Amino acid sequence: MQTTIIYITGVYDTLDLFTQELKNAFESMGYASFTYDARLEEVSKQALIECIGDGAKKDQRFFCVTFNNLGYNLSLPAGMTGTGMLLKQDIFQSTAGSKRAGSAEEEPNLWETYNIPYINILMDHPFHYEKPLQNAPATSIVLCTDRNHVRYIRRYFKNIRYTDFLPHAGVELGSRHKPLAERGIDVLYAGALPIYTVAKMIPDLSSIPEVDGEEMAQVVLSELVHHPDRTTEDVIEEY
Known part of the structure; x- marks a missing residue:
């Protein structure tokens, strides 16, 4: 049986x-691939639906592997549900047409309609993805790069039935690894976190008058500096 993995770019x-x-x-x-290009949304969606339809006739299996909730809310065009194109994949049962959190009506989510496991690898703390996780497909499998993130999802997102830990990996360095003793930088951060993005993450503590935001920040920071083994959310919750 051929297995095709769907990627979103x-x-x-x-x-x-x-x-x-x-x-x-x-x-x-030996796995086959299908790449959904979000820059060509309509073309990609039509090609994906046709690929799944052809695969269903050949008893093929499909999985979606993506990062940070990309494509979680892909839906079918109007009138596409109930076409008899459901895949015979028994990993998930009775998921087609499930309701989203806060939704009054059923929505034709593509992954649920075709019972395709949606493997979602989170590269950041799930705190930043509250809405997508609350509205995640019923076929979701969430993999976190931090064990604490796994505990967080299991505690706050009961709608997600499967979540587990996936450690970081990387591409093999083509040259000699420089010994730590020879490195001139103790900690190097390489990433893209612009200040306007950070500003959106900061909660409005003025909306919680019983909490002194500045005092809490100082207390939490001090505790984390002296006990770096603790997590930010644990210290805030204790405060």
Whole structure:
């Protein structure tokens, strides 16, 4: 039985790099690939639906492997539900047409309609993805790069039935690894976190008058500096 893995690209360059490495690895194992390019949404969606339809006739299996909730809310065009194209995949049962949190009516989510496991690898703290996680497909499998994030999802997102830990990996360095003793930088942060993004993450503590935001920040920071083994949310909750 052929298995096709669906990837989603065209949103973030960094995630496209991660996705390409996964694609290379899975193809070397014999899996087929389908890449959904978010920059060509309508064309990609139509091609994906046709690919799934053809695969259903051949009893093929499909999985979606993506990062940071990309494509979680892909839906079918009006009138596409109930076409008899459901895949015979028994990993999830009775998921088609489930309701979203806060939704008064059923929505034709693509992953649920075709019972396709939606493997969602989170590269950041799930706190930043409250809405997508609350509205995650019923076929979701969430993998976190931090064990604490796994506990967080299991505690606050009961709608997600499967979540587990996936440690960070990387591309093998083409040159000699520089010993730590020879490195001139103790900690190097390489990433993209613009200040306007950070500003959106800061909660409005003025809306919680019983909490002195400045005092809490100082107390929490001091505790974390002296006890770096603790997590930010644990210290805030204790405060």
